[in-house]
Amino acid sequence: MAKKSIKVVVEGGNVKPGPPLAPTLSQLGLNVGEVVKKINEATSQFKGMTVPVTLDVDTDTKKYEVSVGVPTTTSLLVKKAGASGPSGDPEHKKIGNISMDDVIEVAISKKPSLTAKELKGAVKSILGTAKSIGLTVDNKDPKLVVREVEEGKYDDKIKEMEEKWSSG
Known part of the structure; x- marks a missing residue:
């Protein structure tokens, strides 16, 4: 039983039956339209967001499984904004403003792919992404918010959410 894994990053609910996915699926003898439909169904809750998908294919039986990962940090933040x-x-060009609660929610949802051991570290990482894509947080530059996190200004809020982080 030969297995092959195909990893792709797609726009949620909007995969088209063309390159680069179609040629790979065709080579494996899979019905491209059917697989694309399954991927679109599996990613429909992430419409408009970039999301990683893994297709595990049994090359002998042509059976496959679609696994959907967590959307990119950028996609989650852009959607929140x-x-x-x-x-x-x-x-120079800001795209929007999000709250610290939004930052914490994104940090918790991204836990599996972050290297941070604690929520506070994850929050600082998400704030870095927010800055790099042109967001403000609570109407402030994310760099300033990182400083405030380090100074303990958000400790109570982070502590409140620590349980969600630990169980995630």
Whole structure:
């Protein structure tokens, strides 16, 4: 029983039956339309967001399984801000504002792919991404918010969410 894993990053609910996925699926003898439909169904809750997908294919039986990962940090933040995409010039062109609660939620949802051992570290990482895509947090530059996190200004809020982080 030969297994093959195909990892792709797609727009949730909007995969098209074309390259680069279609040729790979065809080579494995899979029905491209059917697989694309399954991926779109599996990722429909992440419409408009970039999301990693893994296809585990049994090359003998042609059976496959679709596994959906967590969307990228950028996608999650852009969605929270209600923006259309990241800023091409984050220093001068802001795309929106999010709350510290939004930052913490994203940090918790990204836990499996972050290297941070504690929620506070994860929050600082997410704040870095927020800065790099042109977001403000609580109407402040994320760099300033990182400093406030380090100074303990958000300790109570982070502590409240620590249980979600630990169980995630």
